[in-house]
Amino acid sequence: MLTIKILGTGCPNCKRLESETRKAVESLNAEAEYIKVTDYQDIMSYDLLSTPGLVINEKVVASGKIPSQGELTSMVTSALAES
Amino acid sequence: MDTILNAIPNLLGSGAGNLAAYLAAHVLLCLLPAFYIAGAMTALIPKETITRYLGRNTPKFISYPAAAAGGFLLAVCSCTVIPLFAGIYKKGAGLGPAITFLFVAPAVNILALSYTGAVLGLDLAIARLVLAIVFGIGVGLIMALIFWREDAQRDQKTDHMFAGQASMSRSSMIFLLVLVFLLIAGTFQIDLLTTSYFQLDLPLAGVDRFQEYLFQLVPFDPSLGEEGVTAQGALLIGLLVLIGLTAWKGLEKIFDGFNAWTWISTGLVGLTLLVASLGINPYPGGVELMLTGKFFAVLVSTLVLGWMMATQLSREETRNFLWETWRFIKQIFPLLVVGVFAVGVIRELIRPEWIQAVAGENTVLGNFVGVVFGVFMYFPTLIEVPIAQMFLRLGMHRGPLLAYLISDPELSLQSILITTSIIGRLKTWVYVFWVSIFSTLAGLLYGAWIDGTSLLLVSLYLLGILLVTSGVIWLLNHRKQDPPEAAAVPVYKE
Numbered sequence: 001m002l003t004i005k006i007l008g009t010g011c012p013n014c015k016r017l018e019s020e021t022r023k024a025v026e027s028l029n030a031e032a033e034y035i036k037v038t039d040y041q042d043i044m045s046y047d048l049l050s051t052p053g054l055v056i057n058e059k060v061v062a063s064g065k066i067p068s069q070g071e072l073t074s075m076v077t078s079a080l081a082e083s
Numbered sequence: 084m085d086t087i088l089n090a091i092p093n094l095l096g097s098g099a100g101n102l103a104a105y106l107a108a109h110v111l112l113c114l115l116p117a118f119y120i121a122g123a124m125t126a127l128i129p130k131e132t133i134t135r136y137l138g139r140n141t142p143k144f145i146s147y148p149a150a151a152a153g154g155f156l157l158a159v160c161s162c163t164v165i166p167l168f169a170g171i172y173k174k175g176a177g178l179g180p181a182i183t184f185l186f187v188a189p190a191v192n193i194l195a196l197s198y199t200g201a202v203l204g205l206d207l208a209i210a211r212l213v214l215a216i217v218f219g220i221g222v223g224l225i226m227a228l229i230f231w232r233e234d235a236q237r238d239q240k241t242d243h244m245f246a247g248q249a250s251m252s253r254s255s256m257i258f259l260l261v262l263v264f265l266l267i268a269g270t271f272q273i274d275l276l277t278t279s280y281f282q283l284d285l286p287l288a289g290v291d292r293f294q295e296y297l298f299q300l301v302p303f304d305p306s307l308g309e310e311g312v313t314a315q316g317a318l319l320i321g322l323l324v325l326i327g328l329t330a331w332k333g334l335e336k337i338f339d340g341f342n343a344w345t346w347i348s349t350g351l352v353g354l355t356l357l358v359a360s361l362g363i364n365p366y367p368g369g370v371e372l373m374l375t376g377k378f379f380a381v382l383v384s385t386l387v388l389g390w391m392m393a394t395q396l397s398r399e400e401t402r403n404f405l406w407e408t409w410r411f412i413k414q415i416f417p418l419l420v421v422g423v424f425a426v427g428v429i430r431e432l433i434r435p436e437w438i439q440a441v442a443g444e445n446t447v448l449g450n451f452v453g454v455v456f457g458v459f460m461y462f463p464t465l466i467e468v469p470i471a472q473m474f475l476r477l478g479m480h481r482g483p484l485l486a487y488l489i490s491d492p493e494l495s496l497q498s499i500l501i502t503t504s505i506i507g508r509l510k511t512w513v514y515v516f517w518v519s520i521f522s523t524l525a526g527l528l529y530g531a532w533i534d535g536t537s538l539l540l541v542s543l544y545l546l547g548i549l550l551v552t553s554g555v556i557w558l559l560n561h562r563k564q565d566p567p568e569a570a571a572v573p574v575y576k577e
Binding site: 013 | 134
C-alpha cells in the first residue's frame with residue numbers, strides 16, 4: 001500500500017499530475033492512498049522548489065513538472081520494491 | 084434615469100472598441116508568440132539551470148543576478164514563484180535573493196514585457212525591465228541587511244535541493260530562440276519589417292463594404308488613438324475562435340496522445356500569425372494584400388518551428404510545450420478579454436481632468452499616487468497593461484505610469500498575504516515600504532528622461548541613488564561587524 005501525496009494549490013497541473021499518477025498505479029495493479037496537500041506551510045515542509053510535487057511514501061520523487069507515464073510507472077515500481 | 088439608459092450603448096461601444104483594438108493585428112503578433120515563449124520556457128528550460136546558482140554557498144555577486152534572471156526565465160506563473168521564493172528563502176541563498184526574485188518575477192515575465200511593448204511602446208517596456216532588475220537587486224540587498232541577524236540564524240541544512248545539474252537540450256534552445264525571433268519580428272516597427280515588398284490583388288468584391296459596416300458597428304475615434312475593427316481584424320477574430328475550438332479538442336487531452344486536432348490547431352496558430360503580419364487593404368471591387376518584410380520573417384520562423392516540433396524535439400518536449408502554452412492561454416486569455424472590455428467601459432466614466440490634475444506631470448506626488456493605486460488595486464495578470472493604456476490616453480504622464488506598472492503586479496493584498504505566511508508580517512511590511520519607495524523612484528527617473536533629461540544624467544541619478552543606498556548599507560553593516568557573533572557571518576566583506 002503506497003501513500004501518494006500531490007503537492008500543489010489546485011492549479012490545473014496538480015489535477016493533471018494526480019490523474020496521470022492514478023493511471024500509472026492502476027496499470028501496475030497497485031494500491032495507493034491519495035492525499036492532496038494544498039496548504040503552503042505543509043507543502044514547504046517538503047524539499048521542492050516548484051509545484052506540482054509528487055510525494056510517494058514521504059519521498060519527493062518529482063516537482064515542477066508532470067512526469068511521463070514511463071517515468072511514473074518506474075517511480076511507483078521502485079517505491080513498491082522499497083516498501 | 085434617461086441619461087443613464089442613453090449612456091449604456093455608448094459604454095458598450097467603448098468596451099467593444101477597446102477589445103477590437105486589443106485583437107488588432109499588431110497586438111496579436113506580439114501576444115500569441117509570447118504565450119508560446121512562456122509555454123516553451125516553462126516546459127523546456129530545466130529549473131536547475133538557474134536554481135543551482137541560488138544555493139546557500141553561492142557568492143552574493145552571483146546569487147542576486149541569478150535571482151533576477153530566474154524571475155525573468157522561470158516565473159511565468161504563480162505556481163513557480165511562491166514555492167521557489169520560499170525555497171530560496173528557507174533553504175537556499177537567503178532572504179535577499181529571495182526578495183530580488185519576488186520583486187523581479189511579476190514585473191518582467193515575457194508576457195507582461197512584450198504586451199507592454201506592443202501596447203504602450205518599446206521604451207516603457209525596456210524601462211520596466213531595466214529598472215525592475217536594478218531596484219529588485221536593491222530591495223533584496225536592503226532586506227538582507229535589515230534582517231541580517233535572522234538570516235544568520237537560518238537552519239544550516241545542506242542545500243542539496245540546489246545542487247541539481249541539468250542543461251537544456253540544444254534543439255530546445257534553438258527552438259526557444261526561433262520563438263523569440265518570431266516575437267521580435269512580429270513586434271518591432273522598423274522599415275525592414277514594415278516595408279511591403281510585393282503586392283497581390285485579389286478580386287474579392289464586398290470586402291470594403293464589409294469593413295465600412297464593421298466601422299459603423301464599432302465606432303471609434305482615431306484622434307484618441309482608438310482603432311476600429313478592420314476586415315483583417317474580423318478575420319483574425321474568426322481564426323482565434325477556431326483556434327480555441329480546435330485547441331479544446333486537441334490540446335486539452337494531449338496527455339492521452341496527439342490527435343489530428345492537435346496539429347490542426349497548431350497549424351491554425353501559424354496561419355493566424357501569417358494573416359496578422361499581412362497588410363490588407365480593401366478597396367471597391369477587390370483587396371490588396373501587401374507582403375511585408377514582417378510576413379516573410381513570420382513565414383520562415385513558423386515553418387522552422389513546425390519542422391522542429393515534428394522532427395527535432397522529443398515527443399515529450401513537444402507535448403509539455405503545447406500543454407503549458409495551452410494552460411497559459413486558457414488561464415489568462417479569457418480574463419484578459421473581459422478585463423480589456425471592462426477597461427473600455429470604465430474609461431468613459433473617468434474625466435481626463437482628474438487624471439491630469441493628479442498625475443499629469445512627473446512629480447513625486449504623481450508618482451506616489453501611481454504606486455498607491457498599484458498597491459491597493461488587484462488586477463489579474465496582464466490587465467495592468469490595458470489599464471495603463473487607459474491612463475495614458477486620459478493624460479497621465481509616462482513617469483507615474485511606469486511607477487504604477489512596476490508596483491501593480493508587485494504588490495497586491497493577495498500577494499502580501501502569501502508573502503506574510505512565508506516570511507512573517509514585519510518583513511513583509513518592510514518589503515512593501517521599500518517597493519513603494521523604489522517604484523516611485525523608478526517612475527521619477529523614467530519621467531525625467533521622457534521630459535528631456537539626457538540618458539546620461541538619468542543614469543547618473545540612478546547610480547547616485549544606488550551609491551547612497553549601498554553607502555548607507557555599508558555604514559550600517561560596518562557598525563554591525565562589532566558584535567562577536569557577526570564575525571562568523573561574512574554577509575558583506577569590507
